[in-house]
Each structure stands twice: as C-alpha cells, then as structure tokens.
Amino acid sequence: MAYKSLLTVATSSEGLLPVVSAAAQIAVRTDAHLDALVLGVDRTQIGYSYVGSGAVMIAAAMERAEEEARVTEKAMNDAMNAQSPDLRYAVDTAVTQLGALTEVVAARARYADLVVLPLPYGEGRGVEDEAVIEAALFEGMAPVLVVPPKGMATADPRRIVVAWNQSREALVAARRSLPFLRRADNVQIVVIDPPTHGPERSDPGGLLCQMLVRHGVRAEVTVLAKTLPRVSDVLVRHLRDTNADLLVMGAYGHSRFREAILGGATRDMLEKAEVPVFLAH
Template identity: 80%
Template sequence: MAYKSLLTVACSTEGVPSTVTAAAQIAQAMDAHLDALALGVDRTQVGYSYVGSGAVVIAAAMDRAEVEAREAEAALNAGLNAQAPSLRFSVESVVTQLGALTDVVAARARYSDLVILPLPYGKGRGVEDEAITEAALFEGMSPVLVVPPAGMKSAEPKRIVLAWNQSREALVAARRAMPFLKRADTVQIVVVDPPTHGAERSDPGGLLCQLLVRHGVRAEVSVLARTLPRVSDVLARQVRDVDAEMLVMGAYGHSRFREAILGGATRYMLESAEVPIFLAH
C-alpha cells in the first residue's frame, strides 16, 4: 500500500524548499510520480471601474500574477532538480483569478493520492494559501500533508500520533493515512476527554485500534484528560512528549464557517505546527 501520484502547489517562493524536499522524499520512498503546480494569483476583485480604467487594472494584475507564477515555477524547478536524479516529476504553471483558484487546484487534487503543501498560516502566507489547502481537502477530495518550515524528518515517520474523536473526518484521515501508518514503528491513537456516553464509552479508540492492528499497524491507545484550554494544546503537547514525527487528524469537524470565525482544532494546529500534519475530510 503506497501513494503513487503526488501533488504539490506553490503560489509563492515561501516554504517551497522544505515542501518540495518532503514531497520528493515521499515520492522516492513510495516509487511515486510528483506533479508540481506553480500558481500566479490575480487577487483583484474589481467591483466597478470608470470607463476605460478597468482593462488597465485587470491587465496590470494579470501581469503581476504571471511574474509570481514564473517565480514560483523557478523555485519549484530549483528544488526538484536538487533531488535525486531518479525522481519522476513534472512542473506546470498556471495563472488564475482568486475566485477560480479552487477549481484549478481541485481539478488536479482529485487525481492525486496525496497533496503536500506548506503551512497555510503564518508569516508570508496569504488568503490564497488557505484557499489552496481547502480546495485540495474539500473540492479535491484528497488528503493533504502540511509541512512546517522545519521540513519532514523522514519520508516514513516512525512515531505517529493519530487524533481520534469518533468523527467521520477522523476515520477518513486514519484510512487515508494507512501507507504512513503501516510503515511506522508506533502509532499512538490519542483520545482527549472522551464522552461518558456513546458507542465507545467503555473502550475509547478500541475499535479503531483493532482495525489498524488487523492491517499490520503497530497501534496503541492513549486516553488523555483535557488539562489545557484547547484540545489542540493537548495534542501538541502529546506530539512533543512522545517525539512524534507526524500528526494525523480529521480536518474541520465543525462547519467551515464556524471554524473560520472561531478557530477550532484544525486551525490551531496548522497555525503552530511543529511536525507534518496529515489531514483528510
């Protein structure tokens, strides 16, 4: 079981080296093909303009987007050409308006086993970075591996933390992450403050652990109390305590609107990620 078709997307030079290196390492380890997409994004949203001025604004914005696409393409090529000669990859450059970005990314993510992206939040990141991540997850229906600036320690992480809350999203993430889980030495299923009523009240995480073990995954369950204000804080502390090399979790358990306004575990983890985060919805 392995990923055979990988995709990475860059709309700037920020975060390209660490993301490309991680994507290339995974492609080499799993004998996969890596597709790279360089995006130039026209961020102008012209509501109205005086006669004769609109075309000038649009043309200038598209010229700027083309320059950004060429810069991102150059960064991708530089990073990919620095990898092992046996790496199979292709690079494509596209210019799009912000409103059409979702369709462009989703059209390629749908035919990829895994999308590898840099952190969508933080210094140097913009609204288009968040849009790319969400396009791959939701419209693209692809799992996403988010790589922090520090990069990925290994293409086959040996210690993985899997966040479990009995949700559909968490189960989808566990299934989509199976190629990584089967290669790990230890997969710790972490359940934070499980409900006292429900199907798993007597054995939180037990059925998931059974499923994974039957697939050959070396899994165990850890039930933790919510001793910090946010679930994401507890997960982050556990990742550090066990020196995990990857976190697997379901993306956006609440409505996306509520997540955008109030945050949520997904957003908090992405804002302060120290290790690669595997997301699926």
C-alpha cells in the same frame, strides 16, 4: 493502498524547498510520480471601477501574476533538480484569479493520492495558501500533508499520533494515512476526554486500534484529560512529550455556499503545528 500520484502546489517561491523535499522523499520512497502545479495568483478583488479603468487594472494585475508565476516556476524547477535523481516529476504553470483558484486546484487534487502543501499560516504566507488547502481537501477530496517550515525529517515517520474523536473525518484520515501508519514503529491513537456515553464509552479508540492492528500497524490507545483550554493545546503538548514525527487528524470545516472553509479546530492545530500534519475530510 499506496501513494502513487503526489501533487504539490506553489503560489510563491518563499518556503518552497522544505515542501518539495518532503514530497520528493515520499515519491522516491513509494516509487510515485510527483506533479507540481505552480500558480500565479491575481489577488485583486475589484468591487467596482470607473468606466474604462477596470480593464487596465485587471490587465496590470494579471501581468504581475504572470511574472510571479515565472519566478516561482524557476524556484520549483531548481528545487526539483536538487532532489534525488530517481525522482520522477513534472511541473505545470498557470495563472488564475483568486476567485477561480479553488476550481483550478481541485481539478488536479482529485487525481492525486496525496497532496503535499506548506503550512498556510505564518510569515510569508497569504490568503491563497489557505485557499489551496481548502480546495484540495473539500473540493478535491484528497488527503493533504501539511509541512511546517522546518520540513519533514523522513519519508517514513517512526512515531505517529492519530487524533481520535469517533468522527467521520477522523476515521477517513486514519484510513487514508495507512501507508504511513504501516511503516511506523509506534502509532498512538490519542483520545482526549472521551464521552461517558456512546458506543465507545467502555473502550475509547478500541475498535480503531483493532482495525489498524489487523492492517499490520503497531498501534496503541492513549487517553488524555483536557487539562488545557483547547484540544489543540493538549495535542501539541503530547506531540512534544512523545517526540512525534507526524500528526494524523480529520479536517473539519463549515459551508461557505457550496464550498467549505477550515473549521476552528483544524485552524488552531495548523497554527500551532511543529510537525507535519496529515489531514483528510
């Protein structure tokens, strides 16, 4: 398996270059095509309005969204033009209301091998950034590479940490990240406080390690104690201690009617992320 169709989604011109550069590096390295979807988002949620005023408010909001889309589209094209001349890419622009964003993003993410997005939390980020990640993961069924503001050092991360807890989500993430794992110098399967009962009680992470090694991955298992209040705190400390380039983990969520939203563990990790995070559900 290789990543041949990459997608990035931009809802703002702020912090755009590190994400585009990361996606472009991966696309050139894997001989893939990079698609960019630029969205102007109408963030107004009109609960009610007086007779005759609703249409005016909606029209004004959509005009603002269109103007933001034009600004972001220019920034996207500038960022693409700054990349390697070998990059093959296309930029599409659309305007959507916040409530319809999930459908728009999911329709594109379903046909991407990897979606590259900015960290959804922090200065300059809005509610639509988290909504884009949720749409790609849960409705688009695509793996997502979340890039922090400082960007991604290389398209070939040399030291990768795989967070393992025997869950379906963690296994899906490990499988979908194989193109990265195969090229890494060292892959650590990190297990935090493994259960004393269950199928892996005598060899935590052993079966996953065996599977990855058979794929040519240089993998090993590291078992850590939960010495900090949250699992995300232990992971962040381990990432720093090992100077890791990438974290691979399952994306956890819970239902919001038909859709899903990021669960607490995933959100905690993204809020603390200092390196790119590969997510899959």
